[in-house]
Amino acid sequence: MEPATHLRIAQPGVMTHECSLAITAxxxxxxxxxxxxxxxxxxxLNVTEKQLIEFAHKFDPQMFxxxxxxxxxxxxxxxxASGWHTAAMTMRLFVRTLNFAEAVIGLGVDELRWxxxxxxxxxxxxxxxxxxxxxxxxxxxxxxIRLRNLTTNQRGxxxxxxxxxxxxxxxxxxxxx
Amino acid sequence: MEPATHLRIAQPGVMTHECSLAITAxxxxxxxxxxxxxxxxxxxLNVTEKQLIEFAHKFDPQMFxxxxxxxxxxxxxxxxASGWHTAAMTMRLFVRTLNFAEAVIGLGVDELRWxxxxxxxxxxxxxxxxxxxxxxxxxxxxxxIRLRNLTTNQRGxxxxxxxxxxxxxxxxxxxxx
Numbered sequence: 001m002e003p004a005t006h007l008r009i010a011q012p013g014v015m016t017h018e019c020s021l022a023i024t025a026x027x028x029x030x031x032x033x034x035x036x037x038x039x040x041x042x043x044x045l046n047v048t049e050k051q052l053i054e055f056a057h058k059f060d061p062q063m064f065x066x067x068x069x070x071x072x073x074x075x076x077x078x079x080x081a082s083g084w085h086t087a088a089m090t091m092r093l094f095v096r097t098l099n100f101a102e103a104v105i106g107l108g109v110d111e112l113r114w115x116x117x118x119x120x121x122x123x124x125x126x127x128x129x130x131x132x133x134x135x136x137x138x139x140x141x142x143x144x145i146r147l148r149n150l151t152t153n154q155r156g157x158x159x160x161x162x163x164x165x166x167x168x169x170x171x172x173x174x175x176x177x
Numbered sequence: 178m179e180p181a182t183h184l185r186i187a188q189p190g191v192m193t194h195e196c197s198l199a200i201t202a203x204x205x206x207x208x209x210x211x212x213x214x215x216x217x218x219x220x221x222l223n224v225t226e227k228q229l230i231e232f233a234h235k236f237d238p239q240m241f242x243x244x245x246x247x248x249x250x251x252x253x254x255x256x257x258a259s260g261w262h263t264a265a266m267t268m269r270l271f272v273r274t275l276n277f278a279e280a281v282i283g284l285g286v287d288e289l290r291w292x293x294x295x296x297x298x299x300x301x302x303x304x305x306x307x308x309x310x311x312x313x314x315x316x317x318x319x320x321x322i323r324l325r326n327l328t329t330n331q332r333g334x335x336x337x338x339x340x341x342x343x344x345x346x347x348x349x350x351x352x353x354x
Contacts, residue, residue: 060268062272088237088265091237091259095238108288110288114284
């Protein structure tokens with residue numbers, strides 16, 4: 001009933017390259033395809049100094065995000081990404097991994113934390129775990145998912161954690177009873 | 178002891194233009210300048226269709242963020258900004274308003290919500306309220322602030338709410354006893 005779904009579920013130790021191949025083949029995802037405890041691993045994303053500085057100029061113009069030289073004199077001893085840039089990159093990886101039919105509508109985020117810095121040259125991946133599922137009460141064609149997103153760098157250090165609630169499409173109501 | 182601080186405190190009904198003038202004249206802000214209940218109003222920021230689509234291409238490539246035509250057929254009946262774009266624009270306004278000495282280091286965010294959509298042509302402002310203050314236990318030169326950021330559009334509709342914790346510099350320890 002859910003062909004190829006196993007391709008999307010991250011195994012501990014699965015490398016990102018293998019996951020990228022799986023992701024390329026992914027079809028759309030509906031609320032009804034998910035169950036609590038499902039885990040998904042994203043492809044990977046390289047963080048460049050240029051992107052980091054560009055984001056900072058637009059949205060978070062502070063010394064440790066803007067210039068390598070100025071950043072060396074700050075508490076971070078070098079350039080670090082804005083937490084909001086990390087959040088945005090996480091969204092990119094999450095959206096491409098889960099690939100929801102007709103998109104995913106964010107309802108809210110809790111416990112957004114940045115336990116380690118993101119620096120130029122880092123390679124990020126996102127692991128998503130489904131922690132709660134319920135049909136929408138107000139919109140019959142939709143379901144509400146609660147998930148945990150964990151963003152890690154190439155050394156396995158956690159750079160961001162968050163809980164999120166989102167609304168996603170249900171399949172037409174003939175396959176589920 | 179805190180000259181010109183009153184310039185930064187938003188009065189109910191103060192228009193954004195007046196605030197912008199105040200902001201231009203703003204000096205740096207330290208932990209010790211703040212007290213619980215202080216409120217600050219940002220200058221305003223125009224949301225353009227081009228910026229909205231550009232952000233979506235990079236970070237949140239979904240139909241209702243990417244194309245005016247495709248967005249008309251979605252639940253939003255038109256283009257809307259990614260919630261992460263709204264969060265990033267809020268950061269920009271917040272950083273410029275509070276203008277912390279040696280920057281503000283984000284520790285975490287809770288209860289991030291998007292109760293109304295942001296659409297092209299909207300004009301956003303951010304109101305910041307200080308809700309808790311304490312000296313840092315681990316870093317004597319810093320203080321931890323807890324704040325609420327409320328992002329509203331030109332009609333006064335709330336488009337984003339959040340609570341945040343951040344670390345900011347203290348003044349040299351001779352003026353506070």
